[in-house]
Amino acid sequence: MKLTGRVALVTGAGTGMGLEAAKQFTERGGRVLMVARQAERLRAEAERLPGAVALPCDISDADDVRRLLDAVVADHPELDTVLLNAGVTHTYRLFGHEDAYAHADEEMHVNYLSAVRLIHALVPIIEPRTEPALIVTTSGTAFAPDLTNPTYSATKAALHSLTQAVRLQLERNGSAVKVFEFMAPLVDSPFASGVISDQKVSPEAAVADLFAGLERDERELRVGGSEAVYQALRRSSDAAVRTLNAATGG
Template sequence: MVLQNNTILITGGSSGIGLELTKKLLERKNKVLICGRTLKKLQRAKQKLPSLHYLQCDISKPSDCKQLRNWVLENHPHCNVLINNAAIVHVENFYRDDDILKKADAEVQTNLMAPIRLSKLFAPILNNNKNPGIINITTGLVYVPRTIYPFYNATKSALHSFTQVLRSQSTDSPIDIVEVQFPAVDTPWHQGNPPDIAIPTEEAVRKMIEGIEKGHKEVQVGKVKLLYLLSRLAPNFAFRKLNSL
């Protein structure tokens, strides 16, 4: 997959990795569409990057996923790449939070069901255009869970599994199915408290693009490859080490 001269939709493209990715893809002569829940963030992104296009929507809602599909179909029918980037996280104790099930549902709908829905809704649009692709953003935590996240690890692990199955079932389809697994990245996602091992957003996005353009179907950014190897060779050590950081 060559990330140039495409029309690319990025969910959660108004901040963090999504915004940096939007910037880099615009520099590479792509038309970039983004969506997000917060209008002010979308407007700020537009001010920084005037050539992008945006739609405010909440992809955790099936109706908003359909609204997004219709907006793209009507206004940007040449869309050929979908990047499922949007995600949320809760740092909570499962037993102590009375609202924990509501938070679990929110993460499942945003981090897992939305990429599944959008992949299904957008497949006909992507198939109508050259060089179609779906890129799902996950994390090295699909191999070793971080215990401060009661649901995030599970939703991303499920998305990892779904992506593998989708790739297998796409052998007769022109759609290229790619997964990008990030380590900790220094973004607003960490709410001002990124771990010491977090890498800069610019580095994360640069390595993502390099891996995709080399033809990798699973792009393991930064130390994700090391975490994967440790999880295979010494899973208990990997679990203890990751959760001591």
């Protein structure tokens, strides 16, 4: 896929891989609509990127999402790329003192249910453009649970399943939208601050691998440790869960 001159909506663009992806799109002559909750930080980052726009939004809030979609339709109808990258996790152990239900509830709303809503609303907007693309950030935890992020892991398994379903359905509909899944490696970002591991890579390195994979038109991008978990899964699901937890210390 051609990466120059994209008009891209990036969720989770305030920090980490989303911010890095926003920079990379901008460096290739694109314009980025940056989405995250913390408005002040988002606006400060957007001001540093030529043509970028900050659209503060909690993607798990229906009213916020409606306002976001209205702004996209009214002001940015040339949108051709969506990177659904925002995510939350709770790093904790099951059967400790934490409220596993409350954590899972938040993680499922932000990581999975918001993606269902955004994909349904945004795909028809990008569909008429030239080479439209939907990119979804998941993780090696789509293949096996991480004991240090036990309820988060299932949200990425759900998102992996959804991404596959969306890709096949759009293909059957004869849609031009290309659907990519970015199975990110362990990254040194605020998100993974609770995971102690010597296998973390920088957001810059992870996004460089993402962009290289997009250019190769590789639909399921298993970056870094995600490929090792996938290969282990081909042996057995037990091998996958052990491989993943050896990397995270779980």
